[in-house]
Every structure is written in C-alpha cells, then in structure tokens.
Amino acid sequence: MSVKTLDVIRKRLEERPDELRRARENGLKVVGWVGYNVPEEIIHALGFIPVRIAIGGDDRLVEIGARYASSKTCVFIREIVGAFAENQDPYIQQTDILAFDATCLQNYRAAEVIEYFFKKDVVVLAVPRNFHLDEAKEYFAHEANEFTRLLEERAGAPLDSARLAESVALYNDIRKTLKSIYTFQASKDNVISWEEVYDLIQAGDLLDKREYLSLLTQTLDELKERQHHPVIASDDGDCRIFLSGSLIPRGDRKLIGIIRSVGGRIVGDDLWSGILPHLDLDIKEISPAGVALGYLNRTPHAALPYLDLESDRRLKKLQERLSEFKAQGVIYHTLRYCDPFTFKAKETKNVLAKSGIPLLEIHTEYAGSDYEAMKTRVEAFVEMIKIKSEIAEEQGVLVDA
Amino acid sequence: MSINGNYFAGVDVGSLAAKSVILKDGEIFATGLVPSGVNSVESGLNALNLALESAGLKQEDLTYIVGTGYGRVSAPYANKAVTEITCHAKGANYLHPTVRTIIDMGGQDCKAIRIDQDGAVVDFAMNDKCAAGTGRFLEVMAGVFKVELKDLGAIALSATDTVPMSSTCTVFAESETISLVARGEKPENILNGIHHSIANRIAGLFSRVGIESDVFFSGGVAKNSGMKSAIEQALKVTIVKPEIDPQLIGALGAAVIARNFSKKEGLWAA
Ligand SMILES: Nc1ncnc2c1ncn2[C@@H]1O[C@H](COP(=O)(O)OP(=O)(O)OP(=O)(O)O)[C@@H](O)[C@H]1O
Ligand code: SF4
C-alpha cells in the first residue's frame, strides 16, 4: 500500500507550473537557481519564489546544449544549457531571474553561456576553492553580501532580518522532517522506498516551501502511523546499495531504474540532488553571510578540493552514512565530463575497500545506448554482493559441495 | 544412460557467438558453439541443441539451465539468468581453482575480473562501450589484411618489429592501418603493433582492479596466440594454459552455477 500523501504531492507538482504562471501575473518573481551552494533562504526571504533548475536524462537537450557550450562540458550542464536554448521546460519558462554559484566551474560556465546567448538576468555567487581557510570564509561572507545586494536590487527592497529568520526556521524544519522521513526508507519492512523519498526531496525544489513542509509533515505522520519504530536493518535477500557521485536530477532515472530492475535496493545516497545538501546545515547567525557560511560548512561538494585524504570530510561522511544505512556496496555514478566526481572515484574506491565495502563506478551520459552495458555491470555487482553475503553465511550456492 | 537429475546446462549468448556446455556428474559432457544471429533466443537454442545432439539428449533431460551473456535477458529456455562476469569467474575457478584474475575478451566487451578461492567475484572492470580492443576489432583487422582470423595471432608473433598504433578507435585504426601499409610497413609488424596496443588498453583496465596470479584468459580472443603473448608482456604475467576451449568458459560457469542452483533452489533467487 502506497503512502497517500505522495499522490497529493505528484498532483501538486503537475499543477505547479500553472500556479507559478499565475503568481507571476500577480507580480511575484521566480528565481531559478542552479548549483551547490546557493543560499536559498535569502532568495525566499526577499519574497522571490525559489525553484531549483536541475534536469537531466535527455540526450536531445544535451545535443542542443553542445551548440552553445563546449562538448567537454559535463552532460548535466549541457542539458541545462540545451533546455534554456529550447525554452520548453515549464519551470525554465517561468523564471524571471537566475541564480548560479561557482562551486563547480562548469556551473559557472553555464551562467555565462546562458546570460550571453539567451539574454537572461543572471546573478552569480562566487565560491572560494580553499574553503577551509579563514580568509576564504571572509571572502565568501563578502560574496554572499554582494549576492544579496544584487538580489535586493531586483526585489526592489532590502532584505528584512525578521523575514530571513522566518525563512531559515522554515527551511530548518523542512530539513529536519526530510531527515526523519529518510530513515524510514532504509528500514526493515519499509513502507516507503528510497526512490519515493528521492522524488519527494526533489519535489521540494519546485513546490511552495510552506506547503512543502506541511506535505512532508503529513507524509511523516502517515509513515509513523504505519511503522512505529523504523529499524534500519536488512530484509532477507536484500542487496543494500548506497548511491554516490555526480548528481542525478529529475528526468534522469536510468541508473536508479537499472539498480531496482536487477534486484538491488537503494538504501541511501550522498548525492547533491538527494539528501546531502539537507544535512549538517547549521546556520549560526541570521544574516546573508551567516546563511551562506552555513551552506559552505556542510560536507563540501566534490568540486572543492581536499588535497589530503586524511582530512577529507566527504569520505568520512560517506563512511558514516554507509554504516548508518547498513549498505553493502556503493554504486558511484559519474557523468561524462564531470571531473569533480570522476577524479575521486578511484581514491574513494580504495578507501572503502579497506573497510570491505565494494564500489562500482558507473560512468555514463544521457544517451540510452549504454543501457545494456550498464545493466550488465550493475547486475554483476548485485550478484557479487549477494554471493558474498551468502558465502559469509556459509550457505553459498556457489560453493561446490 | 542415467538421466535422473544429472545434467546441467549453461548457455552463453554473447554479442558474436552463442556457446553451451552440458555437465554430467560434474564433468563436461557436451558443448556447442554457433555464431550469434539477430534473434538471441534462437542463437541460444541453436547452441544448446548442438550440445544436446552430440550428447544424444533432449532438453527435457536437463535438470536446470542457466543463461548468460547479452542474450540472458531473452532466454525462455533457461531457469535463471546470471551475468557473464559471475559465470566466467565460476567457469575459470572450476577448471583452475588457483586462478585469481581473469581477462575475458569477447566480441564487443573486454572484462577484467578478480576472484577469490571460491570463484566469487571480488572486483571487476569493463571497457567502455567501444569495440576497439575486442574480438570485433581484430576481425576487422583480419579483413584489412585478408588473412584468416585464426592465423592473425601467429602472424603477429612472426614480426621482427612493432609498428606503434596510435588510434584507439576501430574506425580510425582501420584507416591508420591502411596508411601504414601504404607507407610500406610489413603486415606482421603492423599486426604486432595492433596486438600490443590492445594489450596496453587491457593493462589500463587492470589498473582499476589489480592483478593477482594465477591469470586466466577467456573468451574467443583467448585463442589468438599473439594476443595472449602481448597481454603477458603488458601485464608481466604468465597466463594459465586452458584445459578446454577458452571461448566456452562463460557457458561452463553457467552450467556449474546451474548445478549449484538446483541443489539449493531459491536461495540466491533475486
Ligand atoms: N580461433 C580464433 N582465433 C582468434 N580469435 C577468435 C577465434 N575464434 C573466435 N575468435 C574471436 O572470438 C570472438 C568471439 O568471442 P566470444 O564468443 O567470447 O564473444 P562473445 O561472448 O560473443 O562477445 P561478448 O562477450 O563481447 O558479448 C570473435 O570476435 C572472434 O574474433
Ligand atoms: S559537479 Fe559535475 S555534474 Fe555538477 S556541474 Fe560540476 S561537472 Fe557538472
């Protein structure tokens, strides 16, 4: 039996583009944001409607995007550029202003290309490379103020501190509720799947934030009613997969579908299109700089370099989450020309190998032509994990009598 | 002839060839090998029937059938589908229990597989959707030089020099080869270069999974002596001499898994 609130959310998503259109007719402005460290609360507190532009999975748009962005640009950004060129996406159609950040330089490049070719009103937030240095934090605070100033100009009013506090409180509630819901998907006898939670997280990129919080609360109530004490543990024959690597935005369900189709069960992720951006966000001060620093202090995005493996908080976080969700293997998704994640595949694999967690890298793009080859790899990986746990249980069918 | 639950079959429908192995009492009893056609159900059945005929058996005599290879998804005759990676691992382990590393070179894929003492896969890597460095590529080269595929390796081994091949794409390599011929390079030296360039790509695949002895070479290309020697040089290893046709290893592994499944049906069912 499915979770009823999810049906409501699906319906609300269908209605959302029209709703945005009407809101704009009434004088509100929509800010489409693209990136990894865009402090959404600031956009929200200024009275804009924030919408995350993250779409993927459409090879045709990638081709169109390649007419404007170099063919060495990651497929995600090429698709975004293609989508702006085509201007058919209902959310892109409804954006008045665009906010990008420069966490990943490809994202920054997209801002330039979109501004130049499609004459969009674009605001960019600069992000320091050496994010852990004090000077970098100072710089970022300064950039966040500048980013806010540019948005204030467009809002025609200054940022109100009380409203920012309200937005931060609202977003904190959303993050907290999402985290509680997330536990349910990984539990034994789960009534909600990871895939459903993933779609639910992405619904939040688009829906009105207050309504979204109330829908999340409803979802959580429903889950609690049906499953009193979710315990994160394996069901019989589970093959518990953790998904990591380049983002998997709405529209791209190729890998996720393959994992399920070969008998894998996704029980967790650290994707920037998934739960990761909602974790560890601690806003200590209600100000543009305070919010922005809260964002930067999360587990850093892969485009921000850690030069020393030992101090790499990403790997530490990943390992913590693998054990929390009792994952048996990691599928590490890398998009073509997404260097931030592709370059880290090997070292992540080596680090995890030490704790006996296998990692499969799936390097792909949005064309469907590699479907079978991907399926063979994922299926073999799932078989490998299942056989390993069977052998561990000393009842392995592959052990000759 | 006893037909009481003693026969198990593996059918490996690859991109270029369909293979089958029937096991009886743990021994290889019959085998079949046919080229893959457009219809993978038919190709698999043809390979299976070939083995059944040579054994004097009917399909009903088989207790359990495992399908593998690209055609595993459309194998209505099989009780279960298992990937070729798992099957090659099991097949090599069955013949040579000391094997820990497998190179499978088939028609369109090249796989690097690491296994443990039980024949369970520990890690693997596959070339990315490109025919360069696979059987299909070598077939194209045999066509360019108008020689039999089975003689390709021996010709490469007779080389006195190695002409380096820079192209890694089938299409470009073909035209590069033609221009090397026009430049007066000897065919055997060019072929030698091609084999070494493929072997180096395979070494790249192993940089992801590592190598441990013993090393086994499976798939149809394993019958190419030039390729075997080039890989031995590139990986600095000695490849185990196969006890049976190495092209049948996937099907053999599938048959072994079929036997294990039937003993504990449902345990490992997805
Ligand atoms: N005697 C031989 N000498 C050299 N090469 C051979 C010989 N026989 C077959 N081959 C090669 O073996 C290849 C087919 O091998 P195999 O049957 O292992 O591939 P497959 O399983 O169909 O392909 P894949 O695993 O990529 O889907 C052919 O491309 C051919 O080049
Ligand atoms: S992190 Fe990867 S997918 Fe995201 S914008 Fe950068 S290159 Fe593209």
Ligand SMILES: [Mg+2]
């Ligand atoms: Mg094969």
